[in-house]
Every structure is written in C-alpha cells, then in structure tokens.
Amino acid sequence: MSKPDFDTFLAESINNTDSDITPQKDLWPGIEKALAQVPKPQTKSVTWPKLAGVAACSVVALLSVQLLFSGSEPATSVVMSDYFTQQKQTLLVQYQNQPALTDNWQQQLTELENAEEAIKQALNNEPENPALLKMLAQVYQQQLDLINKVHAPKWQQI
Amino acid sequence: MLIDAKHAFTQLSEDALIARVKSGDQNAYAALYELHVKRVYGLCLRLLADREHAEDATQEVFVQLWHKIASFEGQSQFSTWLHSVTSNIAISYLRKHKNWLQKVVSLEQSGMDEQSALDCQGLNGLDKLVLRLPERARMVFVLHAIEGYRHEEIATMLEMAVGSSKSQFHRARQLLKEWYENE
Numbered sequence: 625m626s627k628p629d630f631d632t633f634l635a636e637s638i639n640n641t642d643s644d645i646t647p648q649k650d651l652w653p654g655i656e657k658a659l660a661q662v663p664k665p666q667t668k669s670v671t672w673p674k675l676a677g678v679a680a681c682s683v684v685a686l687l688s689v690q691l692l693f694s695g696s697e698p699a700t701s702v703v704m705s706d707y708f709t710q711q712k713q714t715l716l717v718q719y720q721n722q723p724a725l726t727d728n729w730q731q732q733l734t735e736l737e738n739a740e741e742a743i744k745q746a747l748n749n750e751p752e753n754p755a756l757l758k759m760l761a762q763v764y765q766q767q768l769d770l771i772n773k774v775h776a777p778k779w780q781q782i
Numbered sequence: 783m784l785i786d787a788k789h790a791f792t793q794l795s796e797d798a799l800i801a802r803v804k805s806g807d808q809n810a811y812a813a814l815y816e817l818h819v820k821r822v823y824g825l826c827l828r829l830l831a832d833r834e835h836a837e838d839a840t841q842e843v844f845v846q847l848w849h850k851i852a853s854f855e856g857q858s859q860f861s862t863w864l865h866s867v868t869s870n871i872a873i874s875y876l877r878k879h880k881n882w883l884q885k886v887v888s889l890e891q892s893g894m895d896e897q898s899a900l901d902c903q904g905l906n907g908l909d910k911l912v913l914r915l916p917e918r919a920r921m922v923f924v925l926h927a928i929e930g931y932r933h934e935e936i937a938t939m940l941e942m943a944v945g946s947s948k949s950q951f952h953r954a955r956q957l958l959k960e961w962y963e964n965e
Contacts, residue, residue, distance in 0.1 A: 630959045637908035638927055644820035645827055645905065651841050652815060658845045659808065 699751045701744065701760055708764040715768060719775040729774040736767045796860055803851055815844055821861070822868050828924045829872040831894045831913045839875040843868050865929060873921070873939055911958050922947050923954035 627633070743760045750756060796817065802810035822843050827836035847867060854863055894913040905913070912920060912928075921940060925931040926947070931939070933947040940947065 627965075630962050633962060634908065634927075634955075634958070637906060640906075643824045643928075645824035645909075646820050647823045647837055647840060648833065649837060651819065651823075651837055651844075652812065654841050655815065655844045656808075656812075658841070659811075659848055 699747075700757055701747045701751065704757070704760060704764065705744075708768070711768055712764075712771065715771045719771065722775050724774040726774050729770060732770055733767060736763055736770065739763050740767070797856075800851065800854065800856075800860060803848075811848060818861070818864055819844070822864065825865060825868050825924075825929070826872050826875075828909065828912060828928065829869065829921055830876060831915075831917075831920060835875065835879065839868075839872045842875060843871050846871060869925065869929065869931075869939065876917070876921075907962075908958075911961050912954075914961065915954050915957055918942075918946075919950045919954035919957065922950040923958075926951050 628636070740760065740763045743756055743763060747753065747756050747760065796814075799810050799814045799817075803814055819840065823836055823840045826839040826843070827833065830836050830839060843864075847864070850867060854860065898913075912923060915923060918940070922933075922936055925936045925939065926933065933944050933951070936942075936947045937944040942950075
C-alpha cells in the first residue's frame with residue numbers, strides 16, 4: 625500500500641495529534657521541592673551585563689589595535705593573542721595573593737577560554753574574518769574584565 | 783503524596799481544582815499537575831527537541847504556574863492559558879540556555895538527529911520529523927501548525943518579523959516534505 629501524499633499526511637497527523645507525551649522521569653518531586661522553598665526575590669546577576677558593557681566599549685579600542693597591525697606580517701589574531709596573553713598574565717600575577725570575591729570565577733574564565741579556542745579554530749580557516757576577529761577581541765576583553773572584577777576591592781563594587 | 787492527592791481530587795472538576803490551588807492547596811496542585819503534565823511536556827519537547835531540556839522546562843512551567851495561577855481569571859479555557867504560559871516559558875528557556883557563542887553570533891541550534899528522533903517513544907510520525915527541524919523553523923511550525931498561533935503572534939513571541947515567521951514555516955514545511963518523501 626502506497627503512503628499518502630505529504631499534504632494528506634500532514635493534515636491527518638495534525639488533526640490526530642495526541643498532544644500528550646509522557647516524560648521518562650517523574651518530574652513532580654523536583655517541583656514539590658521547589659514549591660516548598662520560601663520564594664526568594666529574583667536576584668538577577670548584574671555582573672555579566674556590566675561586563676558586556678565594558679567589553680563593548682573596549683572593542684572599539686581593540687579593533688583599532690587590530691587595524692593598526694593589519695598590514696603587518698603576523699596574522700591579526702596572533703598579534704591580538706600575544707598582546708592579551710601578556711595582559712592576562714600580568715593581571716593574574718598581580719592578583720595571585722589577593723582573594724577573589726566569587727568562588728566560580730575560574731569556571732567562568734574557563735568558559736571564556738573555551739570560547740576563545742573555538743573562535744581561534746574558526747580563524748584558522750578564515751584568518752582575517754572581521755566578525756571573528758571582533759569576537760576574539762570581545763572574549764579577550766571579557767577575560768580581563770572578569771579577572772579585574774573579581775579581585776577589585778569591595779569599595780569599588782558600590 | 784501524589785497518589786493520595788489523585789484519589790482525593792479525582793472527582794473534582796478542573797474549576798474546583800483551580801479554585802483550591804488558588805487558595806494554596808498543594809494537594810490540589812498535584813492533581814492539576816497530573817491532569818496536564820503530559821500535554822505540557824509534549825509541547826516543551828516539540829519546541830525544544832531535547833528530552834532533558836523539555837523535562838527541565840516542564841518543571842519550570844509548574845513552578846511558575848503555582849505563582850501565576852492567581853492571575854488566571856477564567857476568561858479562556860485553562861488548557862489554552864496553560865499552553866500560552868508553557869510556550870512562553872519554553873521560549874525563554876531556550877534563550878537562557880544558549881551558550882555564549884550561540885548568543886554572540888546568533889547561531890541556530892540544529893534539531894535532534896534522525897536516530898534520536900526515531901528512538902523517541904510515544905511520538906507519532908510527524909513528531910519524529912518535527913524534532914529534526916532546525917530551531918527557528920521547528921518553533922514556528924509547532925506554534926503555527928500544531929498550536930494554532932497566528933504568524934503575528936509568533937513574531938511577537940519569538941522576536942522576529944512576521945515575514946520571517948512565514949518564511950520559517952515554509953522552510954519547515956519543505957524540509958518535512960523532503961524527509962517524509964524520502965523515508
């Protein structure tokens with residue numbers, strides 16, 4: 625028996641669609657636990673939007689650096705990498721004996737480093753792609769901002 | 783406790799359950815959950831195309847619903863209102879859980895791979911194809927063709943132009959047709 629044409633299949637499937645699908649695990653215990661907790665006021669993270677703002681402002685400056693070096697022999701990304709690696713190391717050394725304000729900043733830094741690696745891999749195929757270079761600059765700036773932010777004295781956070 | 787709640791509230795109408803939930807009765811809420819969880823999960827799975835994400839989003843729906851239900855005034859059917867709440871939460875869930883790179887370059891997530899979709903239990907033939915659609919095409923198709931939203935409404939929900947919603951629907955339809963005919 626031949627199967628119905630697509631339009632018939634689609635119409636019949638939609639009309640006969642049983643909306644119900646059973647989840648594979650029991651979801652109620654998790655919901656019950658969440659309901660049992662006293663509702664807390666929403667505490668939205670304000671760190672990332674601030675960092676993003678700072679990073680966005682810095683990108684302009686970073687791109688200027690990129691343009692400055694665009695005519696030179698080494699790829700722009702290599703020049704940027706060298707520059708920021710130096711900056712990052714300087715900051716890490718500067719703050720090495722200073723306690724960080726958050727516990728998970730190294731995890732955040734790792735995530736940014738993963739993003740950096742992903743962009744670098746993409747740049748291997750398109751070394752002068754301006755969108756990728758801009759993204760690389762952003763991710764470098766975010767790393768520097770993160771390191772600065774978590775080690776800044778508390779009075780600077782007010 | 784869930785079993786007790788089911789026994790206790792089996793005979794109650796949905797309206798009565800909702801009234802009890804509004805007054806803070808958690809047993810009534812467990813019964814209401816039982817009534818709707820499969821439908822909410824079905825919608826989350828179709829929108830998110832990922833079982834774990836659909837489970838998380840379903841839990842989020844029922845946690846938020848507990849707080850939102852007071853605003854349900856009965857002007858529409860409860861199931862219609864719940865579908866609207868679910869769609870919005872699933873869309874927010876997807877936005878929140880995009881990784882850094884996807885957010886920066888607006889990368890679109892691909893759908894479920896063919897084998898995973900085939901392995902999904904309890905899905906009909908169309909569902910198994912829908913889960914393979916790329917993110918935007920899938921969401922527009924589910925909201926328009928299955929949930930009955932207008933493109934204008936979808937455009938607002940997904941923060942896209944009405945024309946984009948229409949073209950994503952066309953794209954979804956073409957892909958589904960191609961996959962169906964090559965099955």
